[in-house]
Amino acid sequence: QTVVTQEPSLTVSPGGTVTLTCASSTGAVTSGYYPNWFQQKPGQAPRALIYSTSNTLPWTPARFSGSLLGGKAALTLSGVQPEDEAEYYCLLYFGGVQRVFGGGTKLTVL
Amino acid sequence: QVQLVESGGGLVKPGGSLRLSCAASGFTFSDYYMNWIRQAPGKGLEWLSYITSSGSIDYADSVKGRFTISRDNAKNLLFLQMDSLGVEDTAVYYCAREDFSLDYWGQGTLVTVSS
Numbered sequence: 001q002t003v004v005t006q007e008p009s010l011t012v013s014p015g016g017t018v019t020l021t022c023a024s025s026t027g028a029v030t031s032g033y034y035p036n037w038f039q040q041k042p043g044q045a046p047r048a049l050i051y052s053t054s055n056t057l058p059w060t061p062a063r064f065s066g067s068l069l070g071g072k073a074a075l076t077l078s079g080v081q082p083e084d085e086a087e088y089y090c091l092l093y094f095g096g097v098q099r100v101f102g103g104g105t106k107l108t109v110l
Numbered sequence: 111q112v113q114l115v116e117s118g119g120g121l122v123k124p125g126g127s128l129r130l131s132c133a134a135s136g137f138t139f140s141d142y143y144m145n146w147i148r149q150a151p152g153k154g155l156e157w158l159s160y161i162t163s164s165g166s167i168d169y170a171d172s173v174k175g176r177f178t179i180s181r182d183n184a185k186n187l188l189f190l191q192m193d194s195l196g197v198e199d200t201a202v203y204y205c206a207r208e209d210f211s212l213d214y215w216g217q218g219t220l221v222t223v224s225s
Contacts, residue, residue, distance in 0.1 A: 001171070036211050038155070045204060045218060046147075046155060051211030089155050091212070097168045099145070099157040 002026055004092050006102040011110050012080045020105045021072040022090030028071035029092065035073035036091040037066055039084075040104075046089065050075060077107075085109040112136040112214045114205050119219030126195050126223070132188040132205030132216055140183035143208035146190045148201035149218075156201075159190065160208065195223045 003025040012018040022035060029035060037050040048057050050066035053073065063079045073090055090102040118130040132144070146158040159169045159179040167179055178191040188205050202218040 034210075038212070040155075045215040046212075047215070048211045048213050051213075055210070057211065057213060087154075091155075091157070098170070099160070101147075101155040101157055104154040 002094055002098070002100050004090060004100045004102040006088075006090060006105045008103070009106040009108065011108045012077070014080060014082055014109055016080050017076065017078045018080060018107065019069070020075045020077075020088055020090075020107070021069065022074070022092065022102050023072045024092055026094070029068065029073045031068065033073070033092040033094070035066065035068075037064075037073075037075045038089045038091065040087045040089065049088075080109055082109050112207065114207065114214055114216035116203060116205055116216045116219035119203065119221045121222045121224065122195055123225055124196055124223055127191070127193045128195065128221060130190040130192065130203055130205075130219060130221070132190075134186045134188065134207070137207070139181075139186040144179075144181060144188045145206045145208055145212060146177075146179060146188075147204045147206055147212070147215075148199075148221075149204070150198075150201040153201075158203075161188070192221070195221075197223050199223050 005023045031053050034052050038046040040046040049060050054066040065076050067074045088105045113135045115133045143162050145160045161167050161179045176194045180189045200223045204218045205216045206212040207214040
């Protein structure tokens, strides 16, 4: 059973920078896993932010960026805003078919 | 504008069945892969299944053999037939369009499995 692991929680100050990571139990995450990132606020459906490691969607704020870092997928928020407080999920594609979400990172802006 | 609206959720007894629907509008439905994802109360997201525009299908191991995904391109509808439901299947079920990303999601429909 493939497991995708994220930090359970992180705290960042307004205006600060924070990096969330996404690891795979199968080994290093590469671009071939097409890492995706989603934001979910309470009571709302998830919203896509990043696809294929670093590509943004039209509604993705410029302060969000995706990359690969030390064998993991990473989501970096630069100049964090209070409205960025949310749960963040990564999604990896295995064999181009199976999709597996990470457990989520609860980001607190304090 | 792209819209996805799920329906069909509700209360069902363990061992029962339920069929979820997802009505799509605002885009050419037949051109896109579609997915089902669920979220148990207070828990994270779990990918369940996808169906390609040509009808290829795959499932997460947790639902393989119990859930069946299908689509009706003429009616712009996506379905999820869920059989042999257990309490662990209690969740909000989302449909999502796939275009390099799961770019559009519905608001979800709640399925509660309880005696």
